[in-house]
Amino acid sequence: MQMDVDTLIRVAAFTGGGIAMGFGAIGAAIGEGYTAAQANVAVSRNPSLSGDLFKNMLVGQAVAESASIFALVIAILLLFLDVPGHSKLTAAALFGAGLCIGFGAIGSGIGSGFPGGQCCMGIARQPAVVSKMTTNMLIGSAVCQTPAIFSMVVALMLLFMDFSKLPLFPTWAALIGAGVSTGLAAIGSGYGGGLAAGASCEGLARQPEAGSNLTTTMLVGQAVAQTPSIFGLLISFILIFKTFPESTSLSAAMALLSAGICMGFGGIGPGIGNGMAAEGAVRWVARNIKSAGELMRIMLVGQAVSQSTSIYAMVISLVLIFVL
């Protein structure tokens, strides 16, 4: 079957758009379901607050939804945009963009459901701090979206940058690898950041005086949990901006594609693990506010150890890009 360039680009755009919205729909739906479930529990515990709880549930769900809205935006752009540059590389870039935001929206969608749910539970438990609770939830779930925003940025770069002057082999693999790297690495970080944000909402209800300590610990924990997705972003940037010498051998292309896959999968576990460490620290800051500094230090050291596997993945990716 012979295909001209325009057909190939459209094939890639349609496939990419389908993947973007298909995968992008997974996470936010789970997160929103969790929020709704916790809101139901909260209403049955404290029915007099049903108005506040309903409002907070909707706000939490709206933030959780934004990850899949990013995916929707990219999918629509893929379907209707007249892209710059017409070469076979454009097709690879469009496919990579779809993969990137599709995978990247999963983690943040699930993750930002946790603060929403825990916020509803917390309001039922401690109605006096409703506004403090909502603010804390909004900050937590907004920071949760960062990995999805990274994915969206890489997807937009793949969509709008003009690659047509670069050699087709092996740049096509670099562009798809760039999408996979940020997309997959964002899953763990988004989920992990959500765990920390949820624990901080729970802790605020338990111990409202610990508010500022809780927010600080949550932000630091989430920031460190995002490190794997930042490594993914770094590998993507190298793959996008570095010019690779032309080579028709399959091994050169495979090395670049594998660099993206390696960093992408390697970032999932450390992101979730770091999130668990942050969740533990934040939860116990609320119970033992005097040791907040000590808890944060232990959390950071623990996260650094759990992060080492993502550093191994980054080292292998860099070797694949620069050495092989």
Place this chain on the structure above:
Amino acid sequence: MEDLGKIHQLIIHLGGYDITLNLEVILMTWIVIGMLTLFGYLATRRAGLVPRQFQVLGEIFVGVFFKITEDALDKERAEKYGPLVVALFMFLMLSNWLGIIPHLEEPTKDLNTPFALGIMGFVIAHYAGIRSKGFKAYINEYFQPMFFMAPLNIIGELSKIVSISFRLFGNIMGGAIIILVVSHLTYSIVLPPLLNAFFGLFVGTIQAFVFTMLTVVYISVQVK
């Protein structure tokens, strides 16, 4: 749309070397420095027991971040590192906010600024570590838990610079790219200002705080 991922550079050839200057970033950084200096002058001019507007703002900054530094380190070290922490936060926050003014750009949008600040924090943290533990104990930490873990420990330490600087850079540049694309695709007067408020004011403040906090915490991990 063409300026997506492009940087305006002045390249000077000097005796076989190329000196690259990112003029826009330098100019924007000086604007931030000028604004902060002006703020400092206004806040301390006619300082009194009953504070005026700018003095209140300055006292809030100093008070909040001094407390945070004191919690993470201790009173004696807080007096030493507190001014740095307050200055770092104010510089970063103003830098991240600068992009909401038309024709101005965030200095933090260029990787060089966050990277330089990341290296600064890294060097200060390790200097503080050597000062408090002594050189031998400091070196010994790299050979924990086993001596052959040393290369990985060193890579792990260095990757902290990458993560802290790329976190700030990625967030600010990501926001700028999203605003650029949205303003290019739509003719809306509501959407871009809203996005500016979210990415510039909200995300900018949070990321400035996260960067500052991480610098403090890195110092505290090294010291204790």
